[in-house]
Amino acid sequence: MRKKFVLTIGLFLVFLLTLPVFSVDIKGLVTDQKTGEPLSGANVFIQDTNIGTTTDRDGYFSLYYDAEGNFNLIFNYVGYKALTLTLNSQDKLSALAIKMKEDIFRSEEIVTTGIASRTSKDIAEVSVSRVAAESYTDATSYQDLSQLVAGKVSGIQIKPSSGNVGGGFSFYVRSGGGLNGNEQPLIFIDGVRIDNSEVVGYGTGGQGMSALADLNPDDIENIEILKGPAGAATYGANGSNGVVLITTKRGRIVPSKDGKGNGIAINYRYLSGWNEQSYEYGKNEFLSYKDANNIFRTGPITQNTISATGGTSYLKYFASFDKRNEDGILVGNYLNRNSVRMNINAFPNEKISLRLSGSYSITEMSRPWNDNNIYGYLGNTLLWPNSYGYTDSASIVALQDRNDINRFIGSANITYTPIKNLDANFAIGVDNSNWRQDQLFPADKPYLLLSNGRRSIYNRQNRQFTYDFNVRYKYNVMPDLMASSMFGTQIFERKNTTSNLTAEGFDTELITDINAGAEFKDKDESKFHGKDAGIFFEQTFSYINQYYLTLGVRKDYASTIGDKAPSIIYPKASFALRLDKYDFIPSFFNLFKTRVAYGESGVLPGSRDGIPFLWRAQPSGYGAGAVLSAIGNGKIEPERIKEIELGFETEFFTNYSAEFTYYRQYAVNSIVGQNESPSTGLTASSIPFNIGGMESSGWESRLQAVPIRSRDYELNMSFIWNYQENKVTDMGGAQPIYSWDVNVIKEDLPKHEFYTWKVEGAEFDANGNYTGPKISDDRVSFGNPIPNHTGSFSLNFRFLKNFKFYALLDWALGHKVFNYTKQFPTRLGNNPEFNKLANQLDVAGNTSVGWFAEVDTNITRLAPGSAEYKAAAEKYAKMDWRYDGNYIQDADYLKIREISLSYSFKDILAKYPSYQLVDDVILGISARNLVTFTKYDGADVEVNVGGSRSGARGIDFLTLQNPTVYNFWLRLAL
Amino acid sequence: MKRISLILVLFFSAIMLFHACENYVTDIDPLIDAVEDARLNNESQLNFVIKGVKTQYSEVIDALSCLSGDLSDELLYDSNLKGASFPSFQEIDLGEIQLDNTSVQGLYNNLGEMRFFADDLVRRTNSITVTDDALKNSALFTGKFFGGMARFFYAAYFGLNPDQGGGIIDDGPFIPSADMYDLAIDKFKEALTYANDYDTRLTNTLIARTYLYKGDYNSAATYADAGLVNGDAPFQSLHSVDADNYWWGFAGAGRVQLGVDFRFHDYIVADPNEANRIKIVETPALNPATIPVYYRQDMYPEQSSPINTATWQENNLMKAELTLRGAGSGNALDLVNEVRTSHGLANLAAVDLDVIYTERDKELFTTGARLPDERRFNKWHLPAGAWMFLPITQDERNNNPNID
Incomplete structure (x- = not known):
């Protein structure tokens, strides 16, 4: 035998x-x-x-x-x-x-479904949103990442906190995760977890600067977003708000023009544009409206971008240089960014591939003074009828806030395939930035709270390292049953140091180095060093290319101090089914996939939350003395967020697609700070306990259609609609937590709910005289600054072959904004309608409420008891500035967000072979924030006085409006 | 066998990796800006802790004297003052104070910390071995003295209801002013055990003040007689540029949210030498058409200006008042004129309680005396129902199980 x-x-x-x-x-x-x-x-x-x-x-x-x-x-x-x-x-x-055949909806493209999992979208078991960035950056210009992503994907809200160029912005993913943390997702660029802080340094009122402002959106090829623990469980703690994965452009083989070998593709774009005031204050809003409108300027934008790509089958490269100078709509606000990038992919042999990415940027930014501040233009022109009462305009202009940021983000990734079906990946990445802020109040200008100027220096160094190692082996368990096993570890380390110094008392404005100040006022430094490490295991099965199952677990470690904080386990499981492979599904379905996924993630406590008593040194006239810094809890552990999501993706009649996801999240062990009574003396901080809980749910949907597609015409439309709701279910008996005394974290209310006293009407004495507002017995809910419903509609229309028209509209419903910009000037006599009512009721100038409403004898006094008097009193009560609830307003909106038109001269150039040097010339025009439809009567619904990371939400207080932006651009493809 | 070996290798590799991760994440740089409590339980750290108590006292006394001045008729809040914008100051000025008034909240929290730091210093000192007797005495005096001061502040400046003074200690029940004064006196008397000569006279002055405010004139007179004397340096709270005097930033050269009552200008008009002890300067109005000019204090012209919180002049005025109230043995007129002479002011011909009231108004300008004086002399200036004390805050009421 x-x-x-x-x-x-x-x-x-x-x-x-x-x-x-x-x-x-x-x-x-x-x-x-x-x-x-x-x-x-x-x-x-x-x-x-x-x-x-x-x-x-x-x-x-x-x-x-x-x-x-x-x-x-x-x-x-x-x-x-x-x-x-x-x-x-x-x-x-x-x-x-x-x-x-065109993959119209990119369903076959590989997407990331976990920390080291990638699969095509048509079999992905979790909801993954993807932004094909290049298609947008080709059509218009974006200042930063937030503009590029906003409105393009379902389930994500991104809001700027002001109209400052270079200003901060915040993500709000699904229902905002759990109760803890700042609701921001983890962000990776080419595998490097990057710094996504809002840097404030020495403040200019309320706004910080985004650490993402120095990223060039034009370098981005695509952005993938895993939206919650169901998808992001293997990213471990702090993945509860999802993960944003940014991939920058890679090299590609470019055919040479002479048809011999490989060539190089060079793209150059020149852009010129401007920012301008988008909202004009009206005479019925503020007596000082003219002064307020006069502060704005047109802020020019210029940008030059050049990139080159090419290579061979062994080595591919992409290189770019970008220079963008942009001025905001207020004096003192600008951003100048220079960035260079080099990405290399090498394939030295069949077993090894190497990917290198690196970018270096030099950014210069300056913020204007606004928000809760007496030095800013808005505070000096909107608060009082007579402008510049606090700070004169020459002094405002002379203020300086310059920030210089150098940043390197780089990564190296090696994939080794020693034997067939076994891949080992090792990646190391670094994000290193140095930030220097120079702030100056010149000595020759008068400023309240200052005599003889002030000079402040703030330095921030941030270094973060990401290390990834994982091994995956694919194998057949039996015929038709494929499996893969993956084991890996991810390590993250962050070191952040800051130092700051302020001097005052400058005898001359001519010398402004800090040594020229007579007194050093403010000095401090901070140092943070933290590490996270996770070990994960993932097992996937695929049966007859129709059923897909993944099981995974991650064990997480962190530097956070406390008995239980450093080590925790997060599981996940997901399943997908290709229904379209069943016979009972009509054949017009090109794709019909259902999926369900469950995952857990968490939010780490603060790194010091586990230390019961921390003392710090407080400088004083006695020297530095010991005062309490924070009060912690040794038993603290991370908040845990559990999520289940289910949904489907389908493509039908070739040109239509739909996707839908429903999710439900449960936050348990949420960390709630319990306040001790001040009489205990333990008020340095609230004391963290794992006593909270929250539930949230929502759905996200997207419809896409490409009803027209031919050589000369193509119409691509996308419609997104999201809904989210949440409720704080447990505070463990702790008192509600307020921000600005209006936003609250309270049991049985959504997170950040506006919650304050309500003016129910006017009250009168026996003679019919107005005696004051009738106030609710307790605080009541006024709605939420986070919309329940959000959505967008985008349209790409290519016509006459070479014209492209693009438009994006977005909206929000169930959205409230606290218009403190209206409330405070009302108190100070700058609200014409309030002043008129005060005169009609004859209370102008003689009550604490109407004290600054100037007495106007030309206004007819109404007779107490008359219907007109009562109506005026009711209105006056509803404008009483002592009650915040009077100024929490509906802020639902519809915005024409982006619009562009471009023309490609490619075909014309092709007729002139002698001009073969240039492959294409594209001319375009674009605009942003073109029109807003809203009932809100402030300048902008997308602002927040506390910047992008504060507990205060949806508060408009002298915050700079987002500008309307216009761009013209010319693109050359060589 | 091979399979078992492989499984064992993988198992032990995983165990090592878990262990390595745990070690890796705990290997971080130490904190540089804070220290854990236990590490302060050492004689070498005692001075640092003592300074912390004094630091906290300076955080309290400047705001307390300023806000109590706002509630009294010493200071005025007017939105027409160039620099005024805080509703919290307006509420205090009108005596219509919300329980969550942010200015009061900050002060009340700081006062709670001051009391805790002081008491904790005593506890800590007694719980560790201190070989340096002088250092131990200094620590115990500081803890007792400022512990007494904190209780005095509760009694004299805070209240549960508009006309019900008193305070709360360590989550306990409300303690009315009279009882709280007693607690303060107990602490001060304990401090005397560890006091040097100057500190003894200083403490006696404060005990006298406490008895005086409580209305126990005989006891007050006893301690006032042993209090500060002409020639003694004032007891001051110290401030610095980076821990600035509250007055400077809210009612002074830095920013004027609070001006001084116009009578202080009148005092100087009537007798220019009053400017030697009443230091005020003009400050602009936003709308000069309404009121052309205001005045602000200039007692604390710099961020680091100290505040005289106990002086021999105050001790003299207390003795004079106590004499007029039949409790003291000194010559009231001489005592008052000794104070006036120290400022280059002419002698008065006669004194009575009204004169004492006015002399205290001038002499103790911007030191926090006016609010209790208005109540003591029955000169309250606000309508009935207005707060006569700074309110115990909403935070206390929310979190203290012993308060409704």
């Missing part, structure tokens, strides 16, 4: 050796199946080899291969479905006509 077997094998080998081996010349043309347009730059390669090429400028390809019988030839092109042809060496292979 054994001999027979050996003989059979021997004969078979001899047969194989005698088979002919052909060196074949494979040639062909790759075109779009529908339009017939040639596809330039498509990848063509022989499966399981390093042999490959790309199509030339006219869509042709040619490669040689020592073929032995059948082999697979694979075609890949961005935006098209991959195509695999099984060919035989004896076939006629010199004139292949390859027609590729």
Whole structure:
């Protein structure tokens, strides 16, 4: 038996050796199946080899291969479905006509579904949103990441906190995660967890600066977002608000213009634009409206961006340089950013691939003084009828707040495949930034609270390292049952140091170095060093390419101090089913996938929350003395957020797609700070306890349609609608936590709810005289600054082949804003309507409420008891500035957010071969924040006095409006 | 066998990795800006803790004297003052104070910390071995003295209801002013055990003041007689540029949210030499058409200006008042004129309680005496129902199980 077997094998080998081996010349043309347009730059390669090429400028390809019988030839092109042809060496292979089918909704593209999991979207078991950034940055210009993402994906709200150029912004993912943390997702760029802080330094009222302002959106290729613990569980603690994964542009093989070998693609864009005031104050709003409107200017924008990409099958590169100078709509606000990037992909052999990414930016920013501040333009023109009472305009102009930031973000990633189906990945990344702020109140200008100027210096160094290692092995458990096992670790380390120094008492404005100040007023430093480490395991199964199951677990460690804080386990499980592969599903469904996922994640306590008593040194006239710094709880542990999501994705009638996800989150062990009575003396901080809980749910949906698609016309529409709600279910008996005395964290109310006393009407004495407002017995709910419903509609229309029109509208419903910008001036006599009512009721100038309403004898006094008097009193009561509830307003909105029109001269240039140097010239015009429809009577619904990370939400207090932006641009493709 | 070996290798690798992760995350740089409580339980750290109590006292006394001045008729809040914008100051000025008034809240919290730091210093000192007797005495005197001062502040300046003075200690029940004064006196008397000569006279002055405010004139007279004397330096709270005097930033050169009552200008008009002890300067109005000019205090012209919180002049005036109230043995007129002479002011021909009231108004300008004086002399200036004390705050009422 054994001999027979050996003989059979021997004969078979001899047969194989005698088979002919052909060196074949494979040639062909790759075109779009529908339009017939040639596809330039498509990848063509022989499966399981390093042999490959790309199509030339006219869509042709040619490669040689020592073929032995059948082999697979694979075609890949961005935006098209991959195509695999099984060919035989004896076939006629010199004139292949390859027609590729567009992947209209990019469902076959690989997306990230976990810390080291990637799969195509059509079989992903969790909801993953993806922004094909390049398609947007080609159509318009974005100042920062927030503008690029806002309105493009479901389930994510992104709000700027002011109209400051370079200002902060905040994410709000789904229902905002749990009760703790600042609701911000983890953000990775090319695998590097990056600093997403709002940096305040020496304040200018309320706004900080975004640590993301120095990222160039034009370098981004795509953004993927995992929105909650169900998808982000393997990212461990702090992944409860989701994970944003940014991938920058990679190199690609570019066919040379002469058709010989590979070339280089160079893109250059010149952009010129401006920011301008989007909302004009009216005469019925403020007596000082003219002064307020006069403070604004037109802020110019110029940007030059050049990039180059190219390479071979062994080495690909992408390099870019970007210079953007942008002025805000107020004097003293600008951002100048210079950034350079180099990305390299190398494939030294079949077993190793290497990916290097690096960017360096030098950014200069300056903030204006606004918000809760007496030095700013808005505070000096909106509060009082007579402007510049606190600070004169010359002094405001002379204020300086300059910030210089140098930042390097880089990563190296090696993938090693020692044996078939086994991949080992190792990645290291660093985000290193140095921030220096120089703030100056010149000595020759008068400022309240200051004599002879002030100079402040703030330095911030932030270093973070990300290390990833994981191994994945794919194997067949049995026929039709594929499996993969993955084991890995992720380590994160952050070091942050700050130092600051202020001097006052400058005898001359001519010398402003800090040594010229007579007195050092403020000095401090801080140092933070923290580490997280996680070990994760993930097991996936795929059965007959129809059922998909993933189970995973992560054990997390953190530097947080406390008995239970440092170590915790987060599980996950997910399942997807391709219904479209069942016969009972109508054939017009091109894709129909359902999925369900469960995951847990957490929010770490503060790094010092576990220390019962911390003392610090407080400088004073006695020297530095010990005062309490914080009061912690040794038993503290992370908040845990559990999420279940279920949903589906479908494509039907080829040109339509829909996706829907419902989720429900439960936060348990939420950390609630319990306040001790002040009489105990323990008020340095609240004391953290794991006594809170929260429930939230919502859904997110997206409809896409491409009803028109031809060579000359293409219409692509997308409609997103999200709903979210949440409720704090447990505070463990702790008192409600207020911010600005209006936002509250309180049991049975949504997080951040506006909660204050309500004026129910006017009260009168027996003679009919107005005696004051009738106030609710207790605080009542006024709605929430986080909208329940959000959505967007985008439209991409290509017409006459080379014209492109793009528009994005977005909206929010169930949205409230506290208009403190209106309330405070009312108190100070700058509200014309309030003043008139005060005169009609004859209370102007003679009550504490109407004290600053100037007495106007020309206004007819109404007779107490008359219907007119009562109506005026009711209105007056509803404007009583002592009650915040009077100024919490509906702020639902619809915005025409982005709009652009461009024209490509590609076809015209093609007619002039002598101008072959230039492949394409595109001219475009775009605008942002064009029109807002809202009932809110303030300047902007998207502002917040406390910046983007404070507990205060939706409070408009002298906060700079977001500008309208116009851009013109010219793009050259060489 | 091989499979078992492989499983064991993987198992132990995982165990090592878990252990390595745990070690890795705990290997971090130590804190540089804070220290855990237990590390202060050391003789070498005692001075640092003593300074903490005094630091906290300086955080309290400046705001307390300023806000009590706002509630009294010493200071005025007017939105027409260039620099005034805090509703919390307006509420206090009108005596219509919300329980969550942020200015009062900050002060009340600081006072709670002052009391705790002082008591904790005594506890800590007694719980550790201190070989340096002088240091131990200094620590115990500081703890007792400022513990007494904190209780005095509760009694004299805070209240549960508009006309019901008193305070709360350590989550306990409300303690009316009379009882709280007694607690303060107990602490002061305990402090005397550890006091040097000057501190003894200083403490006696404060005990006298406490008895005086309580209305126990005989006891007050006894201690006033042993209090500060002409030639003694004033007892001051010290401030610095980076822990500035509250007056400077809210009612002074830094920013004027609170001006001084116009009578202080009248005092100087009537007798220019009064400017030697009543230091005020003009401050602008936002709308000069309404009121052309206001005045602000200039007692504390710098951020680091100290506040005289107990002086021999006050002791003299207390003795004079006590004499007029039939409790003291000194010559009231001489005592008052000795004070006036120290400022280059002409002698008065006669004194009575009204004169004492006015002399205290001038002499103790911006030191926090006016609010209790208005009550003691039955000169309350606000309508009935207005707060006569700074209210015990909403936070206390919310979190203290012994308060409704």
